[in-house]
Amino acid sequence: xxxxxxxxxxxxxxxxxxxxxxxxxxxxxxxxxxxxxxxxxxxxxxxxxxxxxxxxxxxxxxxxxxxxxxxxxxxxxxxxxxxxxxxxxxxxxxxxxxxxxxxxxxxxxxxxxxxx
Amino acid sequence: xxxxxxxxxxxxxxxxxxxxxxxxxxxxxxxxxxxxxxxxxxxxxxxxxxxxxxxxxxxxxxxxxxxxxxxxxxxxxxxxxxxxxxxxxxxxxxxxxxxxxxxxxxxxxxxxxxxxx
Numbered sequence: 001x002x003x004x005x006x007x008x009x010x011x012x013x014x015x016x017x018x019x020x021x022x023x024x025x026x027x028x029x030x031x032x033x034x035x036x037x038x039x040x041x042x043x044x045x046x047x048x049x050x051x052x053x054x055x056x057x058x059x060x061x062x063x064x065x066x067x068x069x070x071x072x073x074x075x076x077x078x079x080x081x082x083x084x085x086x087x088x089x090x091x092x093x094x095x096x097x098x099x100x101x102x103x104x105x106x107x108x109x110x111x112x113x114x115x116x
Numbered sequence: 117x118x119x120x121x122x123x124x125x126x127x128x129x130x131x132x133x134x135x136x137x138x139x140x141x142x143x144x145x146x147x148x149x150x151x152x153x154x155x156x157x158x159x160x161x162x163x164x165x166x167x168x169x170x171x172x173x174x175x176x177x178x179x180x181x182x183x184x185x186x187x188x189x190x191x192x193x194x195x196x197x198x199x200x201x202x203x204x205x206x207x208x209x210x211x212x213x214x215x216x217x218x219x220x221x222x223x224x225x226x227x228x229x230x231x232x233x
Binding site: 004006009041043056091102105110 | 148208
């Protein structure tokens with residue numbers, strides 16, 4: 001069964017450094033998402049991406065964040081200058097189509113980001 | 117704004133007994149509702165969803181959920197729990213009136229299910 005994959009599984013970085021989290025969505029999916037979960041808190045939406053554009057973003061997704069689909073398979077989340085509060089588990093997800101929100105989003109295993 | 121509440125941080129149930137994991141939601145309009153499960157070191161795995169139609173939804177691994185509009189609930193159930201069902205369970209909602217192109221899911225905090233042998 002096709003799965004969303006994410007690398008690395010754990011990333012440790014120093015405050016102020018740039019990090020890139022990578023995701024390979026399911027191959028025939030068209031919509032891509034990033035969510036994050038700070039330890040002990042809810043899973044929160046960051047951004048959705050379709051047709052090489054951001055279709056929606058949350059208040060969390062400020063100018064320090066960016067997303068890109070650099071090739072036909074990868075989908076990346078970049079944090080330009082990490083802060084301590086960026087420490088969280090970051091989940092990538094994909095869906096076949098948006099279908100007005102009825103479509104199922106399939107999630108990857110997550111990347112645990114630790115900012116020191 | 118949409119929101120989800122999972123009132124129990126942890127649910128313990130004996131193997132073979134029925135289990136229920138509770139979820140209530142708040143949306144402006146009609147909801148799309150989802151259940152996901154997370155096993156240790158794994159991602160969120162889709163279990164089932166309610167979009168429209170029959171209030172009882174059947175999903176993977178013998179799980180089902182009942183949509184109750186009057187109580188704004190979408191409780192997850194299974195008739196006979198297995199030890200392998202022990203995991204973290206997340207309820208999520210999307211309001212169909214969130215706006216065109218808005219597909220974000222709003223999650224509950226999660227409920228840890230422990231099935232005791």
